[in-house]
Amino acid sequence: MAQMADVFDVAESTIWDWKKKHPRFSEAITCARANADALVAEFLFNIDVGQKVTETRTRTIVSKTGEEVVEKPSS
DSSP: OHHHHHHHTSOHHHHHHHHHHOHHHHHHHHHHHHHHHHHHHHHHHHHHTTOOOOOOOOEEEEOTTSOEEEEOOOO
16 A cells, blocks of 8 residues: 555555545455466466566667568577
8 A cells, every 4th residue: 555655646544545435446456456466476486387488679660661660689
């Protein structure tokens, strides 16, 4: 709740009040937390089983002819 209070620039007690007064806000927080927990659990599981992740970055540039071209780094 402290991090949310920082994001909204309000006191933490305000977040708790909003949760009490607005059931949909409370549900949204619960769902977001569950989703975040699931992502962390999946990430930790993948590390535990030795899965390696390779990150590939691409960028889109505009050619001299005005076409968008996706540029991928060579391996």
